[in-house]
Amino acid sequence: MSHHATAPAAGTAAPPAPGYRWVVLGTATFTQAAACFFVQGIGAMAVPLQDALGLGVTQLGLLLSASQLVPLVGLVAAGELLDRFGERWVVGLGAGVVAAGLLAGSLAPGYGSLLAVLLVVGAGYSTIQPGGSKSVAAWFAPAQRGFAMGVRQAGLPLGGALAVAVLPPLATAYGWRSALLAGGLVALAGAVAFAALYRRPPGVAVANHGVPKGSSERIGPIADRLGLLREPAVVRALLSGLAMVSVHSGLGVLGALYLHDATSLGAGAAGAVLVASQLAGMLGRIGLAAWSDRSRAGRYRPVLVSMAAAVAGLLALTTPLGHHPVGAAALFTWLGFFGIGWYGPWVAHLAEAAPPGRTGLALGLVMAVNQAAVVLAPPALGLLRLGRPGRRHRRDRGPHRPGAAG
Template identity: 60%
Template structure:
């Protein structure tokens, strides 16, 4: 992928592929803006519990509500992305997020807020696979991991900004104003993506739209994808690490506030630091996967080992000390959020030609099962036991099992 092309008269004309950096910036911003409010729910935990008289389980259900529709929506979005331009699929989805959050600011209570967040999830279904496919189609394999890492850093970046801003908005104007803020930010992302994105100036390639083939053949091809050895590694590593990521996002502030006696404001800042570490992790780990002899999934395995170590510390008496707990959450932010960059690049490259959108949608929809079920399950464990240790133990066990199975699959593949 050269940086210059030769014009008709032999002069050097600007290379159209340079626009890939604009596409990367736009996709990253849209990712951050669409997930802004939901990413900040964890930092709003103390405020929402006071204002709406919520249990930890109910707080976890708010996160699950925003992720429920994508269980099926990601598959639908993947099919749409294989047939239509990312500009409109992603842009319209981000608009739905903005409208749903605006409507949610008028919710009379907890039940109506849950419904609004269900609609947020419907819109968000297109943003994750759409943004990933747009970046994958613009970048060569030698830079794809790095680019995907930057793009995937949009999620913890948006969550970190939300964790810093939304508690201040809630203190000053109330929880309803936080939804309006999130809706406005999502609308900015939708407008920018629809206004700036365009398809790459490339001949037909592995990330182009799916060719016209009979429906029965398409279904057979999709079933074959599920039997591939790479699918086992994708599904297990993704669900275990997304469970850790979700648990850290929801429970960090509550753990620090209740167990380590850190006030809510300072605990939210530690969550910001954890999510900021996730931004760095997604970029650095993905860039490492471009050059590592262990391959992209080898880096994911490293993240799983690091996550197990961090969770083990949280279960010890040292994990209740404010300094130690804060350091562990930053560690978990780097590895427990950073895994997503190399993981998504691996999914995109493992997909059959013409089925990148579906492969991304399928992998992300499997992750959604964990995203939907883990927050209320962890919240229920905390409510029943009055302790965070069982919650961290469950996440640690899930990761250990997934690491064992995927490490064996990795050796067999090699």
């Protein structure tokens, strides 16, 4: 590590004290929640969007996929940028792009424009997950890293819970564009907070956290970068991530519609169930990640437990229990805890599996591969749902009935 690289950041009298890690954790969690606020609320806005724009289920799935499409490439680019330039401005500017896209989207004339806006949002959001994870991993020692990662990752279900509670009634009262305006303002607050408050840990290099500029560890051929995907720990994270992000995406985009169709819950009651599942996911990310700090079997054991629990919950949804309002609510809460909570220990496992100086690249690369499931799961699930004609026709016969809207 070069000694000149440890100089304080511009405008800072001295490096921040180790206790500043809690400020970093709070800031990263808030920025995560703020940046994902609108996107996590799209599924809960299914009925208002259907009624306002005349959308089918597959079109709703495409809306969620649109915000996740650019990260297929953007996450890898974000990982490179994070290793080269650090987290502060890469994450701050990314959240700013999310805000700008949503604010512009509040002027969108219709469905096509909304799709285009969400592509822009996806480009900015590409920096948030790997950047926030890398910032927390840099500040926390292994004994606390899982817990800290879990708290930071809880920002996503926290943002989702707030979005489910706020956006549908806002869209119903003032129109769907008002929801984009609110999402843009919230994302802007996250961007400003991260740029203003984040600092590097004491003694950490400006470029690539200790890897000298020009080092082959930082910049290498494409084949060398893809070689990270052959690391056993990275392969485990990749395969489990592909499976579990499909569960999370399905809950987000089709949860409200499933509850409406299978249990006859109105939009308000279905929204309450989704809020409960997101809050359970928030607790799961913290609790399962904290468990990984103490698990003698390693950080990956809580991920395996979460996968088994998610399979059990999905199978239970196909039984009569899943068609009863109380039973379905309990199962959605279970799926929230494990089907969303798995990400806390998973991302801590992945960050520690990365080679020195390449944490950003490893996070971005694996998250980019996982994006395939994020992008394909919502429209695929929508097509499966369309293959069930009885329920589709029930919705199609009365999209403007009071029961359909709330």
